[in-house]
Amino acid sequence: MAKPMTKAQLVSAIADETGGDKKTAGAHLDALVAIITREVSQGGAVTLPNVGKIYCRERPERMVRNPATGEQIKKDADKVVKMTIAKALKDSVNEE
Template identity: 65%
Template sequence: MNKPMTKTQLVATLSEEMGTDKKTASAALEAIAAVVTREVAAGGAVTLPGIGKVACRARPERQVRNPATGETLTKAADRAVKVTIAKALKDAVA
């Protein structure tokens, strides 16, 4: 199994693709991450073309079981981040 690309490797590759320096590529990457974080934390969603959609999803109160003790507990309602992969990316991998 291949190791995931590190941030340094991603910034270097991004700077080559953009035809710019690593500082600019790093700033672009950080800006995208900040926008996605801000929108999803506010309950919205962001579509990254060709990659997928990142959204915040509300989960209702539910019953869960502690596997160590078998005890059933009620878990409070919460929110979770969900990523839906774009069809183009799925097809490229298949």
Template identity: 55%
Template sequence: MSKSLTKAELINELASRAGTEKKAATAIIEALSGLIHDQVAAGGAVTIPEVGKIYCRERSARTVRNPSTGEAIEKDADRAVKMTFAKMIKDKVNA
């Protein structure tokens, strides 16, 4: 199993593969993450081709249980960020 990339390693790898400078790669990553944050927070979705779709899902109010005490607690409706991965990634992982 390979390790996860740190932000610095991601920037280095992106700059290397794109044949650009690290400053440009950093700007791209920051712009992309800002775009994703803004769209998802507004209730929209972002699809990154060959990677997947990041979106916000509404969850209704529900009853949950405290695992340590078993007490039933009413949880208010909220929103959750979800990601669906592209078939290409799923196929590559399971190959």
């Protein structure tokens, strides 16, 4: 598996793709992250076309097992962030 792209590499790639400078590309990336974070933390969802949908899901209270002791513990209800990958992205990964 290849190493994940860093933020600096992503900002540079955005600047190259759009023909802009890195400072503007970095500001746009930061704004996008802030919008996604705000929307998902308020219980909404964000769809990135041809990439996927990011959303928050509530998990009910449940019993879990402590791997060290094997003891059953009740875990409170919580929320998790999920992402459903778009079919277009899945298809592009599986092309040969």
